[in-house]
Amino acid sequence: MPHLPPWSDLPTHEVTNQPPARGDLDLWDSDAALRDHAAAAGADVAHLAGYGARIGTEEMQEAGRAANRHPPELMLFDAGGRRLDEVRFHPAYHRLMEAGLGAGYAAVAWEGAKGGHATHAAMVYLTSQIEPGVCCPMTMTYAAVPAMRADPALFEAWVPKLTARIYDGSARPLARKPGATMGMAMTEKQGGSDVRANATVAERDGDAWRLQGHKWFCSAPMSDGFLTLAQAEGGLTCFLVPRWLEEGRNRIAIQRLKDKLGNRANASAEIEYEGARAFRLGEEGAGVRTIIEMVHHTRLDTAMAPAGLMRAALDHAWHWARHRTAFQKQLSDQPLMRSVLADLALDWEGALALGLHVAGVFDRRGEADRAFARLGVALAKFLGNKLCPNVIYEAMEALGGMGYVEDTPLPLLYREAPLNSIWEGSGNVICLDILRTLRRAPLAGEVLAEELGRASGQDRVFDAALKAHMQRFPRLPEEAQARWYVESLATLLTASVLIRNAPQAVAEAYVGTRLGDGRGRVAGAIAGVETEPVLARLGG
Ligand SMILES: Cc1cc2nc3c(=O)[nH]c(=O)nc-3n(C[C@H](O)[C@H](O)[C@H](O)COP(=O)(O)OP(=O)(O)OC[C@H]3O[C@@H](n4cnc5c(N)ncnc54)[C@H](O)[C@@H]3O)c2cc1C
Structure with a gap:
């Protein structure tokens, strides 16, 4: 029997030649190329310096890992069998949404300050480095704003909340929320690029509309509203579908969450409008x-x-x-x-x-x-x-x-x-x-x-x-x-x-x-x- 040293003296678990843990990352300070190109584009560099330092911290990195390790859960019914059609996210997901929206991810481009879109774009770049999944709902919230100009009344009701720099992840009617998010539901099974093939139909219902049809991709089903396309009598038309109405849930059923490649933090879903109440955005037939x-x-x-x-x-x-x-x-x-x-x-x-x-x-x-x-x-x-x-x-x-x-x-x-x-x-x-x-x-x-x-x-x-x-x-x-x-x-x-x-x-x-x-x-x-x-x- 050869003589072996006591196990605790063995060098096997002495860690060498492994890089040190990253710790807090200052995503602005460490990135000279970002600083150069953001300044050349006219972005608000002081704002980006603060955001880049905050979003790169170890706490945010861990939130990104947790949001992907604990994927969202589809809650179709409550304990009593009543339909819920909700998605429950890990608290880390909400923390990241709060960090992004709170810092103006969806708002900064629309607040009138110089270089707003360049600042926003740099925030997308920074956030993607930590957790790309939350970028999807925040991006759609940012991007919905100019489309909302097609209807002054809807713009007035929604845009101040989309650009409030407040994240409110609760499931409630818009009027009771200080901040809101917007998703998009265009793609259908028979055609995504060719949206003119959309088969969802819209019928007038008093001063609003009712939508009937299935959407094959809806990546942020917990948004407060969705911009969507449906066939009205006058042709393909754009509608805003609120997830909640004053009187309760709108008739939007979540069919399933996609088992997809990519991040696990975000919940890409298939949804069904079952006579969902909707508001026309823009002229009939002018959906695209x-x-x-x-x-x-x-x-x-x-x-x-x-x-x-x-x-x-x-x-x-x-x-x-x-x-x-x-x-x-x-x-x-x-x-x-x-x-x-x-x-x-x-x-x-x-x-x-x-x-x-x-x-x-x-x-x-x-x-x-x-x-x-x-x-x-x-x-x-x-x-x-x-x-x-x-x-x-x-x-x-x-x-x-x-x-x-x-x-x-x-x-x-x-x-x-x-x-x-x-x-x-x-x-x-x-x-x-x-x-x-x-x-x-x-x-x-x-x-x-x-x-x-x-x-x-x-x-x-x-x-x-x-x-x-x-x-x-x-x-x-x-x-x-x-x-x-x-x-x-x-x-x-x-x-x-x-x-x-x-x-x-x-x-x-x-x-x-x-x-x-x-x-x-x-x-x-x-x-x-x-x-x-x-x-x-x-x-x-
Ligand atoms: C993770 C994820 C999230 C998504 N979230 C949303 C969402 O929230 N809301 C939403 O509405 N959609 C969403 N989508 C859907 C996405 O926008 C569509 O998948 C995309 O637009 C392509 O449409 P399609 O899948 O029907 O493919 P198709 O339109 O069938 O296209 C298939 C291929 O054909 C190519 N092609 C099309 N036309 C031509 C042509 N004329 N010549 C040559 N090639 C052509 C396309 O480039 C593509 O490579 C999401 C998709 C993914 C993967």
Whole structure:
């Protein structure tokens, strides 16, 4: 029998070469790229500094974990068998909603202060890093506001509560709540992109309407109201359906919660209007025109969220690389790891820069700005979301096996990564929408040309790429080539924003690898990039 030391002396459980716990994260102070691009977009940086410090605390990180570990529960009936149609969330979910709405996530863009949309967009970016699930109801609440302008009386009753900076998660009629949230229910089984195929019907009932029909996706069924589409006699029409009426629950049955990929904190549901009382929003037959105002604003958030998810993944990967050695050398000093992370960091900063730049355009109200906002937001939504899953997957691999383990945030980020591409216009639909905008609104194309022109003459590779794009696409492409066209345009626009607003070395690295010929198909297959200034953007 060999002589063994007492078990307590064995080194097996001495923890070495594992990164320290993160503790409180100041998501503003640690993110130089956010500070640069938020300032360039005209956002309220003092507000963001406070929010970034608060939302990154260990307490909020733990709330994010708890809200996903304890998913919402569907409560169809009470103990006596009476219908409830409610969803019960873990207290951590409510805490996060309170933190976001209380800090003005849904309000700041509508309070008249300068840079409100840019500030809001940066809040989406920050919140997505901690818990992306709560962003969904808060985003829809923000985005519903402009659609509500279609009816002054409804606007007056609802908008002060949607923008009250108060979260009230109770199930009560609007009049008894100081703050309210708004959801959206458009998608039906037979067609989501093509909402004109909606089969839900609306019939007049005195001064209101009754809706009958099934909605296949309704992601925030505990909202106080829903903007929805239904077929009225005059065609597809937009309605506001309150969840509660003064006399009690409205007739909205929750059928089931979706067993979905992505975050577990939010409760995506299928609902049934069973003669639900509704109020018309906008003209009869003008449903798409009315709700498109909401869609336009949710698109801004779906363009910002991937930047936040990428940031969170890279922040953890960089922390890991700086505290872990392999083969006696820090991972963050290994040349190949540096190439991989720098390459990923360029996609993240590009998405952040373009998203915030477009948000800044939302803050300007000229005719040209409005035309460009519709185009710019679609370009940003398409490119950022197409890059996001791969960036997160590679960041996950940078952690090795632990990237695959739920003790780190990487699995949640990975599951969430594809979502913002799918809703509010899936990739193909967005590309076709971009072609449509350029065809119908020449002003949008003119502003885009000006935007690209602003970076001309500063980087030889950019200039050559812009020229090559124009030669390849002398006119709008056929539908089949729309993705190629949009990817090229969105990359050029990102490069133009980086040339103007990012450190020169970062812009040069982006342009050289994305528009030059110095890159393969997989992350890190790059050459000629000075990694130091790019990785410095990751902080630490
Ligand atoms: C987690 C989650 C939450 C959601 N929450 C909500 C919600 O709260 N409210 C709500 O109303 N909806 C919600 N949705 C639904 C979402 O908006 C739709 O799934 C989306 O709009 C796509 O519609 P669809 O599923 O019917 O797909 P389809 O419209 O059938 O599209 C399928 C595919 O075909 C492509 N396609 C469509 N038309 C064309 C074309 N002309 N040429 C080429 N390709 C085309 C699309 O890009 C897509 O890739 C949610 C979805 C998810 C995943």
